[in-house]
Amino acid sequence: MKPADQFLEHPMPTRPKAPKKEVRRFRTIWISDLHLGTSGCQAKRLLEFLKATESETLYLVGDIIDGWQLKRRWYWDQTHNNVVQTVLKKAKKGTNVIFVPGNHDEAARQFIELDFGGIKVRDELIHTTADGKRMLVLHGDRFDGVIACAKWLAYLGDSMYTVILKFNQIFNQWRARAGLPYWSLSQYLKSKVKNAVSYITKFEDALADEARKRGLDGVICGHIHKPEIREIDGIKYCNDGDWVESLSALVEEADGELMLITWHDVVSQHGRHELTESLALSV
Numbered sequence: 001m002k003p004a005d006q007f008l009e010h011p012m013p014t015r016p017k018a019p020k021k022e023v024r025r026f027r028t029i030w031i032s033d034l035h036l037g038t039s040g041c042q043a044k045r046l047l048e049f050l051k052a053t054e055s056e057t058l059y060l061v062g063d064i065i066d067g068w069q070l071k072r073r074w075y076w077d078q079t080h081n082n083v084v085q086t087v088l089k090k091a092k093k094g095t096n097v098i099f100v101p102g103n104h105d106e107a108a109r110q111f112i113e114l115d116f117g118g119i120k121v122r123d124e125l126i127h128t129t130a131d132g133k134r135m136l137v138l139h140g141d142r143f144d145g146v147i148a149c150a151k152w153l154a155y156l157g158d159s160m161y162t163v164i165l166k167f168n169q170i171f172n173q174w175r176a177r178a179g180l181p182y183w184s185l186s187q188y189l190k191s192k193v194k195n196a197v198s199y200i201t202k203f204e205d206a207l208a209d210e211a212r213k214r215g216l217d218g219v220i221c222g223h224i225h226k227p228e229i230r231e232i233d234g235i236k237y238c239n240d241g242d243w244v245e246s247l248s249a250l251v252e253e254a255d256g257e258l259m260l261i262t263w264h265d266v267v268s269q270h271g272r273h274e275l276t277e278s279l280a281l282s283v
Contacts, residue, residue, distance in 0.1 A: 024053050024266065027130055028252035032061035032139065032222025033242035035104065036080045037070040040244045043079040045263045049249065050086045052266045058087070058095050059127075060119075061222040061240060062102020062139030069104075091118030098122055102139035102223060126216065131256030133217040133236070136210065140221035140239075143206040200226055204239075208232035220250060227260050 035041045069075070091097040097119045101108040112123045124138035203224055211219040218236030227241030227248040238258055241248030247263035 023051075026053065026055045026251040027254050027256075028057045028059065028127065029053060029055040030059040030061050030137070030220055030222075030238075030240040030250040031243065032059075032102065032240050033063040033225055033244065034060075034083070035063060035066040035069070035242070035244050036083060037066045037075055038244075039075055041066075041080065042243050042247055042263070043077060043083050045247055046083055046243045047079065047086060049247075049263050049266050050083070050090070053249075053251075054090075054095070055251070056096060057127075058090060058097045059137060059220075060087070060097065060099040061137065061220070062100050062141070063104040063222065063242075064099065064102075066104045067107055088117050088119070096120075098125070098137075100124060100137060100139055103141035103144075127220065129252055129256040129258070130254060133256065135236070135238070136207075136214060136216050136219045138219070138221055140203070140207055140223035143203060143210065144223060200224055204228070204230075204237050205232060208235040208237045211235050229258060229260060 031046075034043075034046060036043065087097060099108070099119050099121050100123065101112070101121065108121060109123065111121045114121050124136065127135045127137050129135065207219045207221055211217070212233070212235050216235075218238060220238045220240065222240055222242065224239065225242040225245055226239055227246050227250075228237065228239045229250075230237055236258070238250050240250035241260065248260055249262075250258060251261055252258055
């Protein structure tokens with residue numbers, strides 16, 4: 001007797017497997033200031049970035065979950081869950097994930113030197129690049145005079161910042177309908193207001209000076225939501241930016257080169273439709 005499938009004159013064709021999307025691979029990725037738990041967090045775009053990149057080591061450089069805002073008002077979108085699950089999945093698959101708490105998730109500092117779900121919690125540490133450069137990695141809030149000396153003022157500033165972000169969301173919804181690209185009001189204000197520029201410069205100088213005192217080659221931080229790579233008196237200062245405004249990350253190539261990339265850099269290479277389809281299937 002013939003096998004059953006031989007009685008079919010026109011067997012159903014086998015559906016070909018979809019080609020696996022290529023991802024950008026780095027030796028190391030640093031991201032910070034995600035502010036999960038706030039409406040300002042660009043969680044969907046962050047997910048696209050995480051899905052489209054891989055690294056041997058992933059640093060979460062503080063303010064990953066915004067405990068300050070969650071105490072005032074509970075906000076936790078499903079996409080925020082997906083971000084956490086994606087990071088945990090990366091750790092499970094072998095990525096070395098290191099979480100360095102910041103001021104907005106300072107409650108996690110009680111767990112420093114412990115490991116959870118494959119994620120190491122550390123206060124600060126030294127990262128050695130592939131070309132031998134020794135870089136201090138920390139969030140940076142302890143070098144912020146406002147945080148260190150007048151925390152009440154930091155809370156007030158955070159509330160004002162939330163209002164600016166809310167306005168920015170509404171404004172960018174209008175820009176999107178008009179076919180215009182994303183624009184950050186707070187980044188614009190930071191670049192134009194003299195006191196803000198002075199504050200940022202002092203912050204950068206203080207961190208570079210700390211790295212110099214320790215005999216290191218540079219420093220990598222977050223906190224001020226201003227992505228930057230520059231030399232300060234022979235010290236390499238790197239800030240990986242944030243996922244509220246700049247949507248940026250610091251990455252290390254296989255040869256040790258450090259550079260900043262953004263969500264847009266990744267999306268332009270992969271195509272927005274492909275990334276969205278991939279997220280719907282895998283999350």
